[in-house]
Amino acid sequence: xxxxxxxxxxxxxxxxxxxxxxxxxxxxxxxxxxxxxxxxxxxxxxxxxxxxxxxxxxxxxxxxxxxxxxxxxxxxxxxxxxxxxxxxxxxxxxxxxxxxxxxxxxxxxxxxxxxxxxxxxxxxxxxxxxxxxxxxxxxxxxxxxxxxxxxxxxxxxxxxxxxxxxxxxxxxxxxxxxxxxxxxxxxxxxxxxxxxxxxxxxxxxxxxxxxxxxxxxxxxxxxxxxx
Numbered sequence: 001x002x003x004x005x006x007x008x009x010x011x012x013x014x015x016x017x018x019x020x021x022x023x024x025x026x027x028x029x030x031x032x033x034x035x036x037x038x039x040x041x042x043x044x045x046x047x048x049x050x051x052x053x054x055x056x057x058x059x060x061x062x063x064x065x066x067x068x069x070x071x072x073x074x075x076x077x078x079x080x081x082x083x084x085x086x087x088x089x090x091x092x093x094x095x096x097x098x099x100x101x102x103x104x105x106x107x108x109x110x111x112x113x114x115x116x117x118x119x120x121x122x123x124x125x126x127x128x129x130x131x132x133x134x135x136x137x138x139x140x141x142x143x144x145x146x147x148x149x150x151x152x153x154x155x156x157x158x159x160x161x162x163x164x165x166x167x168x169x170x171x172x173x174x175x176x177x178x179x180x181x182x183x184x185x186x187x188x189x190x191x192x193x194x195x196x197x198x199x200x201x202x203x204x205x206x207x208x209x210x211x212x213x214x215x216x217x218x219x220x221x222x223x224x225x226x227x
Contacts, residue, residue, distance in 0.1 A: 001072050001123060001172060001174060001195045001198050001199065002018065002029070002070075002072045003025075003029045003032065003195065004196045004198065004199035005070055005072070005195075005198070005199045006018055006029050006030075006032075006033065006039055007032055007033060007199070008196075008199040008200065008202065008203045009202075009203070010035055010037070010038075010039065011035075012203065012206070012207075013037075014206075015037060015063060016033075016040070017039060017040045017041075017042060017059055017062070017063065018039045018041055018042075019041070019042045019043070019044040019055055020043070020044065020073070021043065021044070021045055022043075023043050026041040026042075026043070027041065040062055042055050042058055046073045046096065046100030046101075046103055046104055047095040047096055047100050052103045052104060052107065053107065056107040056108075056111070060111075065111075066108065066111045066112060066118065067117075067118060067119065068118070068120075068121070068206055069104070069108045069118075069119075069120045069121070070121045070202060071104050071120070071121070071122050071123065072123040073096060073097075073100050073101075073104075074096065074100075074125075074176070075092075075093065075097065075176065075179065076093070076135070076136060076179045076180075077089045077092070077093065077136065077139075077179060078179060078180065078181045079181075080134075080135070080136025080137065080138070081133065081136070081137065082137050085136070085137055085138055089138060090137075090138045093138040093139055093141075093142050094138065094141070094145075096142075097139070097142035097143060097145075098141075098142045098145040098146055098149070101122060101146050101150075102149060105120065105122075105149065105153060109153070109157060109162065112157075112160070112161075113157070113160050113162070116160055116161040117161040118162045118163070119162075119163050119164075119165070119205070119206060120163070120164045120165070121164075121165045121167060121202055121205060121206075122146065122149075122150045122164065122165070122166050122167065123167050123169065123198070124143055124166050124167060124168050124169075125139075125143045125169060126169065126170050126218065126220065127139055127140050127143040127144075128140075128143030128144055128146055128147040128166075129147065129168050131144070146166075147168075150164050150166040151166060151215065151216070154215055158213070161210070163210075163213045164215070165214050165215065165216070165217060166217070167201070167202075167216075167217050168217065168218045168219065169219045169220075170192065170193060170218075170219065170220035171192040171193060172192065172193040172194070172195060172197075172198060173189045173190070173192055173193065173194050173195065174195060177189065191221065193220070193221050198219065201219060205217075
């Protein structure tokens with residue numbers, strides 16, 4: 001999803017910084033942007049606050065004002081039931097999906113408060129609205145927590161001109177599907193949401209007037225399906 005969002009935002013003419021754990025994936029994404037203003041790249045681990053602080057200081061040096069943040073970091077595991085779930089996997093999902101969101105949101109808000117404006121888009125999951133066995137216990141809990149984080153902080157920061165949009169996609173054809181014990185086949189993948197669908201929605205969100213706020217948005221494919 002991050003790659004598709006980067007391409008859409010570049011087409012819009014935005015100055016973009018992309019970040020993630022893998023430098024090779026960042027470089028591949030940057031290479032897809034066919035214009036004179038390619039995105040800058042920075043390796044970051046959202047579970048490591050020192051790494052996150054380094055990212056934001058680097059952003060300040062290279063960009064200045066922070067207008068839009070799209071947070072899409074997340075993972076799941078294969079052994080998802082309570083009976084199978086080991087403490088190490090629980091910690092890893094909570095650290096990445098929930099605490100990672102907090103770690104990104106905190107320095108984002110520090111910068112947006114000063115300018116009295118900004119848009120934060122948190123890409124959550126329908127698992128943040130409804131717990132299902134398919135998504136797994138730890139993933140459900142991390143996404144419910146992310147929902148509370150996004151909604152709660154959005155209410156706190158609205159007087160500062162900061163809008164937080166929480167997006168809850170259903171199944172999206174990304175690599176996270178490979179983290180299931182039985183990954184879906186190509187027919188199933190083609191019938192669900194595609195990364196470009198989410199990117200198009202985000203493109204529309206960022207072009208709304210600043211007095212328009214969409215706090216929550218559930219996005220599902222036409223066919224009924226789950227995460």
